[in-house]
Amino acid sequence: xxxxxxxxxxxxxxxxxxxxxxxPEVFDQREEDGVGMVLxxxxxxxxxxxxxxxxxGCPAAAIRLLxxxxxxxxxx
Amino acid sequence: xxxxxxxxxxxxxxxxxxxPLDPPPEYARLRADRPVAKARLWDGxxxxxxxxxxxxxxxxxxxxxxxxxxxxGYPWLSEQARxxxxxxxxxxxxxxxxxxxxxxxxxxxxxxLVKKIQNMRGDVEALVNGxxxxxxxxxxxxxxxxxxxxxxxxxxxGWVLGVPPADKRLISLVPRLFDEDSGLEGAMEARAxxxxxxxxxxxxxxSEPGDDIISHLVGYYQKGELSRNSVLxxxxxxxxxxxxxxxxxxxxxxxxLLQHPEQAAALIEDPDLVPAAVEELLRYTVVTEFSSKRVAxxxxxxAGETIKAGDGIICLISAxxxxxxxxxxxxxxxxxxxxxxxLGFGAGIHTCIGKQLARMELEVVYGTLxxxxxxxRLAVPFDQLVFRNTFDVQGVRELPxxx
Ligand code: HEM
Ligand code: SF4
Numbered sequence: 001x002x003x004x005x006x007x008x009x010x011x012x013x014x015x016x017x018x019x020x021x022x023x024p025e026v027f028d029q030r031e032e033d034g035v036g037m038v039l040x041x042x043x044x045x046x047x048x049x050x051x052x053x054x055x056x057g058c059p060a061a062a063i064r065l066l067x068x069x070x071x072x073x074x075x076x
Numbered sequence: 077x078x079x080x081x082x083x084x085x086x087x088x089x090x091x092x093x094x095x096p097l098d099p100p101p102e103y104a105r106l107r108a109d110r111p112v113a114k115a116r117l118w119d120g121x122x123x124x125x126x127x128x129x130x131x132x133x134x135x136x137x138x139x140x141x142x143x144x145x146x147x148x149g150y151p152w153l154s155e156q157a158r159x160x161x162x163x164x165x166x167x168x169x170x171x172x173x174x175x176x177x178x179x180x181x182x183x184x185x186x187x188x189l190v191k192k193i194q195n196m197r198g199d200v201e202a203l204v205n206g207x208x209x210x211x212x213x214x215x216x217x218x219x220x221x222x223x224x225x226x227x228x229x230x231x232x233x234g235w236v237l238g239v240p241p242a243d244k245r246l247i248s249l250v251p252r253l254f255d256e257d258s259g260l261e262g263a264m265e266a267r268a269x270x271x272x273x274x275x276x277x278x279x280x281x282x283s284e285p286g287d288d289i290i291s292h293l294v295g296y297y298q299k300g301e302l303s304r305n306s307v308l309x310x311x312x313x314x315x316x317x318x319x320x321x322x323x324x325x326x327x328x329x330x331x332x333l334l335q336h337p338e339q340a341a342a343l344i345e346d347p348d349l350v351p352a353a354v355e356e357l358l359r360y361t362v363v364t365e366f367s368s369k370r371v372a373x374x375x376x377x378x379a380g381e382t383i384k385a386g387d388g389i390i391c392l393i394s395a396x397x398x399x400x401x402x403x404x405x406x407x408x409x410x411x412x413x414x415x416x417x418x419l420g421f422g423a424g425i426h427t428c429i430g431k432q433l434a435r436m437e438l439e440v441v442y443g444t445l446x447x448x449x450x451x452x453r454l455a456v457p458f459d460q461l462v463f464r465n466t467f468d469v470q471g472v473r474e475l476p477x478x479x
Contacts, residue, residue: 016427017188
């Protein structure tokens with residue numbers, strides 16, 4: 001099964017807080033400047049839909065969900 | 077397809093008779109035929125009007141698009157706007173491009189932390205309940221612009237900015253800043269008073285910092301990362317961007333609900349609908365029709381047109397919010413629909429910095445008012461209401477209600 005990793009590019013973030021509102025289990029904001037941060041970069045599968053929603057909703061397009069194959073994919 | 081420059085439509089466009097808050101009917105025609113179209117401004121300059129939802133989103137998120145209003149192609153809607161806005165010479169956050177913009181959003185970010193805004197909710201509820209107590213105890217009719225529209229946003233903004241609670245000067249400056257009655261001279265006078273007032277707050281926070289936006293900005297100034305003049309400009313911008321918009325949205329939303337009593341009844345019956353109703357009202361009654369002006373930094377191909385580097389652009393949020401490709405039956409107000417993808421707070425990196433705060437205020441006001449005064453109704457016929465459209469924000473001047 002593929003493992004999904006959440007990546008947040010802090011250099012793009014415009015501190016909107018959208019990700020925290022969408023998936024508070026996965027995202028938070030730095031206290032000192034409101035920049036988004038990832039609390040757990042391999043969230044539970046049931047949270048992935050909301051992580052995708054957060055990625056799509058990020059006004060700075062700073063969030064990506066990367067799929068990393070955990071094992072060799074059958075058939076290459 | 078190209079438009080002959082002699083036949084370009086004039087912008088702004090006329091509204092239909094009926095509700096002055098509805099977008100001009102021409103927007104729907106443009107959206108269908110030419111979602112990216114040229115028009116002519118008061119000064120003879122050409123401007124691109126963007127009326128399609130997808131096209132607006134694409135402009136809002138395109139890094140080749142700038143918000144720099146010192147570019148010659150930037151679309152001004154009047155000489156007065158150009159004069160007032162360009163006075164001072166320090167860029168407010170809304171007119172910065174990255175990387176300057178990203179850095180500025182960060183300096184402001186601490187004041188708008190989601191947690192912080194959520195923690196203010198109880199205080200906003202107490203504020204709104206107190207104001208409704210006053211309305212119920214006072215004479216009928218009551219004007220909801222003065223009774224709710226002004227005090228709610230200015231008090232809440234005072235909290236995040238760090239205005240001492242007993243200080244009512246901010247509240248008293250708002251009407252003079254934004255109302256047509258004060259004229260250009262009165263507005264400039266109020267503006268000067270506002271600058272002097274914020275200057276005083278900055279001086280106060282230099283020696284007594286708190287956990288508020290002005291104190292945080294002062295901290296960056298003391299570290300040498302921001303000029304004192306920029307602290308002043310950013311604070312004044314927040315006031316200008318927050319108060320008139322939220323005041324108008326509070327009262328336009330109430331008005332829309334009064335005009336659609338079955339929708340107001342749905343909110344009383346099911347308070348869980350309130351957050352969705354806020355999104356739908358932001359979609360349906362756009363207060364910042366002309367807020368989103370841009371200028372192209374490079375040539376851009378969009379919807380079969382070429383926007384040339386240097387061309388001015390206006391993204392018409394009220395047109396995008398009525399795009400039938402995105403919202404079924406877009407001209408119907410329906411508090412039960414999922415309207416969250418509306419453009420009422422813009423989109424992309426310049427998305428409204430105060431939207432969490434504004435949303436919370438709107439939720440508390442709409443959710444409390446109709447529950448506490450279920451018999452609320454307009455005290456004058458709809459066609460006697462007077463509307464204003466100053467500084468790019470449109471709303472009702474007075475909202476007389478009775479119950
Ligand atoms: C219902 C109320 C409000 C509405 C409808 C509204 C609407 C908007 C819109 C449409 C934009 C984007 C403009 C563009 O695309 O160029 C914007 C930006 C902005 N708003 Fe709001 N706003 C509201 C309340 C507030 C509040 C309460 C604050 C501050 C406390 C605020 C501060 C700002 C600032 C600073 C920007 C510029 C952001 C940037 O360029 O990065 N607004 N607002
Ligand atoms: S949604 Fe995007 S811009 Fe907003 S705080 Fe999260 S990462 Fe930053």
